[in-house]
Amino acid sequence: MRQASLTDVAELAGVSHMTVSRVINGTGPVRPETRARVQAAIQELDYRPNSAARTLATGKSETLGVVALDSTLYGPASMLYGIEHAAREAGYAITISSVSRPQRQSISDAVEVLRRQAVEGILVIAPHVAAGRALEFTPRDVPLVAVGAAESAPVPVVTVDQHDGARRATEHLLALGHRTVWHIAGPEDWLEARAREQSWRETLEAHGIEAPTVLRGDWSPRSGYEAGRALIAGGDVTAVFVANDQMALGMLRAFTEAGVTVPHDVHVVGFDDVPEAAYFSPPLTTVRQDFIEVGRQAFELLLLRLRDEAEGVRRLITPELVVRESTGPR
Amino acid sequence: MRQASLTDVAELAGVSHMTVSRVINGTGPVRPETRARVQAAIQELDYRPNSAARTLATGKSETLGVVALDSTLYGPASMLYGIEHAAREAGYAITISSVSRPQRQSISDAVEVLRRQAVEGILVIAPHVAAGRALEFTPRDVPLVAVGAAESAPVPVVTVDQHDGARRATEHLLALGHRTVWHIAGPEDWLEARAREQSWRETLEAHGIEAPTVLRGDWSPRSGYEAGRALIAGGDVTAVFVANDQMALGMLRAFTEAGVTVPHDVHVVGFDDVPEAAYFSPPLTTVRQDFIEVGRQAFELLLLRLRDEAEGVRRLITPELVVRESTGPR
DNA sequence: GTGCACAGTGTTAGCGATAACAACGACTCG
DNA sequence: CGAGTCGTTGTTATCGCTAACACTGTGCAC
Incomplete structure (x- = not known):
């Protein structure tokens, strides 16, 4: 029946x-x-x-759309959960549409798919250059909030203060007496990677230090490993700021294999504070981002936006430096 | 307008x-x-x-519901992405409803929430004892597929063959000449944890070995660390099968701190093959689960179920032992 | 040339809910 | 004691779409 x-x-x-x-x-x-x-x-x-009938009659769907990244990277996944949790508590359902590769077109497509689902608003987790560009071309009539780092986007945005985090990491290393700090950056098309790199560079310059050549990875442990080997080959490295914890892990591995000891020979700082970071060998000093909080605030901001009260709002969440043995006494 | x-x-x-x-x-x-x-x-x-109007008129929503775990554990998160990806390719939208704690009631609630969303079918990622019980009480008129390990559930299910994986891990260690193999189990209310433990025990018994006392963690690196310290205190441990990679990482850390060398003093095997595992110190031998494939097949199975062709189907995905240095030559 | 199939289009009636207003009785108030 | 108020319930229209069927006209077979 x-x-x-x-x-x-x-x-x-x-x-x-x-x-x-x-x-x-x-x-x-x-x-x-x-x-x-x-x-x-x-x-x-x-x-x-029947929610379809109710939606049709009222014009309200009580549903939000999330454009997520088709990846299991800790950050994006955590933000998704933060959003989902906050939304559910407030009685909103969540429809996700993920994108495999962060290209302008794919992000626009995902937004389009969600609009057809009659969502009331959309949260875009897409901390890429491409995402920022895609958002520029998004019609202004969809309530939309960016989560991550799309700074230039013409929409309200919630993001962790990458500049602050990278500055803290770099200054922490400088305070330990290093003459310079090397940097392993993330993919160039990630805004977060850019921000961290830029802030690292500026911090060095503020101390009158010329930034050494940047090495670039793709967030994966493997790329961190390779960067680590490259650093060893170059010699003369005593302090490294790595743009995320996974790459830092790969680098630690490369150092271990080469007989370079952390923290004795080199100091290393990561970014994210993944749950594993405290158990790396050695435990990793890193910059903690509260992704759950980011998700929560993004949801809140979307609610504001739905009431047209979020014009130009930009919420910055301050990260926290967590000092562990990888920058400990030698 | x-x-x-x-x-x-x-x-x-x-x-x-x-x-x-x-x-x-x-x-x-x-x-x-x-x-x-x-x-x-x-x-x-x-x-x-307007999809609400279309749904109302046709009775089809082209939407599937996913009951997910409110966690960033690698496995559940990966399965979610596998499902989402497969569904999107087939033109289905995905609505998620996550549960913070896997209790019977919360899972039933999540299913209920999704039913109101007029989803055509539901995928439950909830490899817990509680999930299994919740599914027993779910009305049979909702097309529902379990993803994970709800073996006893009266619904079609896709799962990685935990028994097979745990057996491979244990036998791998035995083949290296150990007299016995210790086990760090996962939380008792996870079916996967139970299955791994049980299979480990049976494998030992099949070799005429009495299983040593089980230590139990909560999947976190911290709990693995504590288990590691407990093992060291007990002494006389040469081989450990840890129920997931995160706990294995914690254990490696505990060993390192105590001066116990892996693989020289102890051999360690994990479970999951998270992307980081190959870069642990030492790189971790582990059992790889193809979560994306699980998600894909779960979606397929739900499609079958929607056509009433999935009665009693149970799909097992075979995991793979990945040997690395943590069980390497001493 | 009559009939029939079929391409192309329109008309009408729902789907299951809410919105807006009407209807009715009981009660209060002056 | 008539009018207005309010609590309670029902009636009707409507949201935007598809299903089902009705209606044209054309081309072809016989």
């Missing part, structure tokens, strides 16, 4: 369908005994409101 | 709304020049079909 509808319930309870609707939504007055009869009928028929 | 509707498009193109519907869905014949006029009108009005 098919799903029961409002009318079925109304018939069984001997009332009009509107009365049932009132009972369900708590709108308008209903006599207690009528309410009881209706509720009994609902129980008996295992009635469940 | 509000979103354009079929009728608006029809008016602009000078046809009936049905003709527009036919153009959009490719149903029924339409003269090429009419089609062109309609398409022009669609373009001009930036028309976008």
Whole structure:
């Protein structure tokens, strides 16, 4: 048998369908005994409101869309969960549409897919250059909030303060007495990677130090490993700021294999503070980003945006330097 | 101005709304020049079909629900992406409802939330004992597929063969000449943890070895670290099979701190093959689970289930032992 | 030339809910 | 005691779409 509808319930309870609707939504007055009869009928028929019909009638879907990254990178995945959690608590459903590769077109497509789903607003987790560009071309009539680092985007945005984090990491190393600090950057098309690199460079320059050549990885441990080998080959490295923890792990591995000891020979700082970082060999000094909080605030900001109160808002979340043995005493 | 509707498009193109519907869905014949006029009108009005209305009219939502775990554990997160990817390719949208703690009630609630969203089918990623129980009480009229390890559930299920994986891990260690193999298990309420533990025990018994006392963690590196310290305190340990890679990392750390060398003093095997595992110190021998494939097959299975062709189906995916230095020559 | 198939299009009736207003009785108030 | 108020319920229209069927006209077979 098919799903029961409002009318079925109304018939069984001997009332009009509107009365049932009132009972369900708590709108308008209903006599207690009528309410009881209706509720009994609902129980008996295992009635469940049809959200498509409700959406059609009200124009509200109580659903938000999230454009996520098709990856299991710790950051993006955590932000997704932060968003989902906050949204669910507020009674919103979440529809996701992920993109495999962060290209302008794919992000626009994902947004388009979500718009057809009649979502009320969209959160874009896409800390790429391409994402920023895609957002520029997004119609202004969709309530949209960027999560991550799309700084230049013409939409409200929530992001961790990458500059601050990278500055702290670099200054921490400088304070330990190093003459310079090397940097392993993330992929060039990630805004976060760019921001960290830029801030690292500026911090060095502020101390009158010329930044050494940047090595670039792709966030993966493997690329960190390779960068580590390259550094060893170059010689004369005593301090490295790596753009994420995974690459830092790869680098630690490369150092270990080559007999370079951390923290004795080299100091290393990562970025993210993944749950594993405290158990690397040695435990990694890193910059903690509270992704869950980012997700939560992004959701909040989207709610504001839905009420048109988020014009030009940009929320910065301050990261935190967590000092561990990888920059410990030698 | 509000979103354009079929009728608006029809008016602009000078046809009936049905003709527009036919153009959009490719149903029924339409003269090429009419089609062109309609398409022009669609373009001009930036028309976008209203999915709520379509769902209401057809009874099909082209949407699937996923009950996910509110965690960034590598496995569950990867499976989610596998599912999402497969579904999107097939034109299905995905609505997620995550549960923070895997209790029977919360899982039932999540399923209920999704049912109201008019999803056509539901995938439950919830490899817990509680999930299995929750699924028993789920009405049989919702097409539902379990992803993970809910073996006893009365629904079709896709899972990695945990028994096989744990057996391979244990036998690998035994083949290296160890007299026995210790085990750090996962949380007792996870079916996967149970399966790995049970299979480890059976494998030892099959070799006439009595299983040593099990230590139990919570999947976190910290718990692995503590288990490692406990093992060291107990002494006389030469081979450990750890139920996941994160705990194995913690254990490696505990060993390093205590001056116990892997692989020289102790051999360690993990489970999962997270991207980092190859860069642990030492690189970790582990059992690789292809989570993306699990997600893909789960989606496929749900499609079968939607056509009532999945009765009692259970798909097992065989994991693979990846040998690295943590069980290398001493 | 009559009939029939079929391409092409329109008309009408839902899908299951909410919105807006109407209807009715009981009660209060002046 | 008539009018207005309010609590309670019902009626009707509507959201945007598709399903089902009705209606044209054309081309072809016989």
